[in-house]
Amino acid sequence: MNKKRILIVDDEPSFTTLTRMNLERANRFEVWAENQSSACVAQARIFQPDLIVLDVVMPGQDGGSVLAELAADETLRKIPVILLTATVTDKILQGRQGVFAGHPVLAKPIEPAKLIRQIEETLKQAANGGATHAKKFGLF
C-alpha cells in the first residue's frame, strides 16, 4: 500500500516531532515536518504532499497567509489542508461543524487518533473530488 505523504507545519518542534512519530507509527503515512512557516510552500513543492497539516498562529507567516500562497500556486492548490489551532476550543468548533473558512479545523491539544481520523477522512473527501482550499479561495 502506498503511504500517503503528510506535510506538518508548526513552529513548535516538540509538537511536530511528536506528531510525526505518532503518524509514522500508524504505518500509513510518510511525514515531513517543517517548523518555519515561511518555508511551507517551498517544502510542499519539493515533498509534494497528499495533505498538509497546518498550524494557524505562527510567527513570521501565519496559517492564513500560507493558505493564500498555497492557493496561488497551481501545483499546490489542490492539496487538502487540515488546520490546527489553540485559538479556539472544541466547543466553538462543534458549533461550526469543525470547519472554518471551508477548512477542517482541529483544536489543540489534539489526540493522535483524532488527527489520524481527520487526515483519513479529509484524504477520502479529496479523492472523491471534495473541496480543497483553492476552491475556497475562489480560484476554480
Next chain:
Amino acid sequence: MQKNLDSSDPQIFLKDAYAEGVTLKLGDFLGAVLRPVVMFESRGKLDSPRLHELLASNSSVALEAILTNRTDGAALLAIRVCMICCALLGEEVGVRRWATEGATRCQAGDGVWARSLPEWNWVLENPARYIRHAVAIKHSFNQL
C-alpha cells in the same frame, strides 16, 4: 444589594478617572482598547465566565479572519480583544499567541493598524508585565 448609580455618583467619576489614568499611563494601546472592553458594562464585573464568553466570540471572528487572510481593522481588533481577554484571565500562552498573530498581521494592514507593530512587540517582550497590569486593572474595576 444593587447600587443605584447615576452619572454624578463619585464611584462612576472615580472609575472614569481611573480609566483615563490608565490611558494616560499606558498610552493608546492599552488604555483605548481596555476602555471599550473593560467598560463595556460599566457596572458589571470582569468575571471569568464573562471574559471566556468574550474570548470565545472574538476568537471565532479572529480565526475566520486569519484563515481568509484578512488584515483589516475588524480582524485586528478581534485579535486584540482576544489578547486582552487572555491577559485579564492571566493566560500568558494565550497572550503570546494573539500578540504573535497581531504582530504578523498588522504589518499587512493599513492606517493606524500598520503602525501598531511596536505595541504587539512590546506585549511579546513583556507578557508577564502586561498581564500583571491587566489583572490589576481588572481587580480594581471589580472592586469599584
